[in-house]
Amino acid sequence: MKEVQQQYLSKTASKLKPSGIRKFFDLASQMDNVISLGVGEPDFVTPWNVCEAGYASLESGYTAYTANAGLLELREEISSYLSDQFSLSYSAESQIILTVGASQAIDLAFRSIIDPGDEVVIVEPGFVAYAPAVTLAGGIPVSLETKAEDEFKLTRESLEKAITKRTKAILLCFPSNPTGATMSKEELQSVTDVIEKHDLLVLSDEIYAELTYDETHYSIARLDGMKERTILISGFSKAFAMTGWRLGYVTGPEEIIAAMLKIHQYTMMCAPTIAQHGALEALQNGRDDLEKMKKSYRQRRNYLVKAFNQIGLSCHMPGGAFYAFPSIQSTGMTSDEFAEKLLEEERVAVVPGHVFGAGGEGYIRCSYATSIESLQEAVKRIGVFVERHRAE
Amino acid sequence: MNEKEIEILEILEDNARVPMEVLADMVDLSVDEVEKIIKSLEEKDIILSYSSVINWDKTAGKDSVAAMIDVKVTPKREVGFDEIAERIYRFPEVKAVYLMSGAFDLSVQIEGKTMKEVAFFVSNKLSTLDSVLSTTTHFLLKKYKHDGVIFEPEQKDKRIVVSP
Structure with a gap:
């Protein structure tokens, strides 16, 4: 029966x-x-005022669709948020779409820009969904490997090497999942002329920008x-601990956003x-909670990274995210x-680096979005494990 | 007070049992430096004590009754409310005393073994004080949250164990 079913599958899906x-x-x-260090989401539950806003919206009967692009009020709030926090100016009316998580935004973006055979450079180690999303859109993902000695940052040389005549876009994610790498203004500046020279589009996944x-x-x-x-x-x-709410957004040049909106209205209608x-409540009154969570991640990062280096697993200091x-x-x-x-012998779950693509082999991703007590116990167990296996 | 001192206080207020080495790493200082900071905070009476939040309802053999008492008093010239507050908080059964705005002056929290014991305290010790004009006693029926700690927490991590 299984084989019969398989014959119906598309080649892409198979x-x-x-x-x-x-x-x-x-x-x-x-x-x-x-003890899981394998979780790619905050350990905080959504701040209570945000949950309350969700309840209140149901009580007030907001149970219908919104505009395709999302509530205008929310888009306006995002527009001023981007301007206040990151000095970016985007029009609420024509340049912002609310999506079902940032994941849908990635899918929409690739489907809007890729023709069959187009190549997209993916900075790796990177989030597991990028390359498949390119493939599903009919494009060809091209790995660009970042290295530990560059603290997993993008460099001019590696970018030049990854570009071919068919390259249409490059996908960046800084702060990075899984490496935690960040890029400063100067570091980004050092690659922009390469991007311009080859006339590439940039997809910048900034889901960890606040962290x-x-x-x-x-x-x-x-x-x-x-x-x-x-x-x-x-x-x-990530910023507001709202993973299960499934809400992301995308902004960009008007023409491209208009194309994405066409696909979005046929395939998704609107975000929940x-x-x-x-999200409206999170943007209006969520800053204090965000800062508290950020402080707590920072403390746990400091502890975990130092502890890894002490037990002999060399680890760069990640500037962002929670890995x-x-x-x-x-x-x-x-x-x-x-x-x-490690899982079998010591009951600690981590994610092997190779799943994040080129450059990930030889590393493991450990999320520090878990309690400091659990981190201490995990460090103890990993220390015992490393000691035992090094002696072999 | 510098940023590191405040950060240390916040961490300790949340969990006073965090090991010194871990605390030092968390705030990116050496153990020596953190110990010095904590010692000086203790000497300045900024850190007053390290206590635990205990749900006594779950233990057998130590029943107690708690009450919150609204107290109206006559403040005294020069010392204001401080003198009467002190005379109240010196009783060991008094767990907390706060000066309040609004309909009454002092909020007094008291704990006794039985309701009788609490009633005795109010009628014989508290009400008889010269400056005390009136008292209203509210017995505490159930603690849901105390000092930021929820008494019946749902501790289970609801996240899936491994995710991208």
Whole structure:
């Protein structure tokens, strides 16, 4: 029966590989007493005032669709938020679409710009969904490997090397999932002439923009000549601890946003109404909670990164997001072996670096969005594990 | 007060049992530096004590009754409310005393073994004080949240165990 069913599948769907994260999810969910550093979302629940706003919207009967692009009031709020926090100016009427998570924004962006055979450069190690999203849109994802010695930042040389005549766009995500790498204004500036020379579009996934711990985030769209070629993607999941609300947004040049809106109105109609009401409250009154959460992540980052270096897993200090990305090369194991054995022997779940594409092998992703007590216990267990396996 | 001192206080207020080495890493200082800061905060009476929040309802063999008493008093020339407040807070059964704005002056929290004990305190010790004009006693029926701590927390992490 299975084979009969398979004959109906499209070639694209058949060829699509399941995410490497899935295996660890399956393993870890069957075990007890697991400390998970494998979770890619905040450990805070959504701030209560935001939840209240969600309830209130239901009580007031806001249960219908919104405009395709989302509530105008929310788009206006996003427009002033982007201007206040990141000095970016976008029109609420014609340049912002609310999406179902930043994930949908990524999908919309690729579907709006890719013709068959177009190449998109993906900065890796990177979020697992980028390359498949390019493939599903008919394009060809091209890996650009960033290196630990560059603190996983994008460099001119690596960018030049990844570009071909068919390259249409480059996808950036800084602060990065999984490396936590950030790019300063100067570092971004050093690649913009390459982008202009090859006339590339930039997809900048800035979902972690609020979670930077040493320097304030600087958007590439602020640099000269970049705004008109940048599609900026963000959302509420990470900054406001709203992952389950599924709400993101995309801004960019009018023509491109108009094309994305066409696809959005046929495939999604609009983002969830209740989530949009919650997001409005988050933007209007959520700053204090955001700052508190950020402070707490920063403290846990400081602890975890230092602890990894002390137990012999060398780890750069990530400037943003909530992931540490230590090297496990000193153990001689692949990241898959390391993660699997660590889970079996010590009941600590991490994500092997190879699932994040080029440059990820030899590393593991550890989220520090978990309680300081759990982090301490995890460090203890990983320390024992590393000691045992190094002795072998 | 500098930023690091405030950060240390915030962490300790939330969890006074965090190990010194962990606390030091969290605020990016050495253990020595943090110990010095904490010692000086203790000496300045900024950190007054390290206490625990305990749900006594869950323990057997130590029943107690708590009440919050609204107290109206006559303030005295020169010392204002401070003198009467002190005379009240010196009783060991008094857990807290606050000066309030509004319909009454002092809010007094008291704990006793039985309701009788609390009633005895109010009628024989508190009401008889010269400056006390009136008292209104509210017995506490159930604690939901105390000092920012929820008494019946849902502790389970609702996130899926591994996600991208």
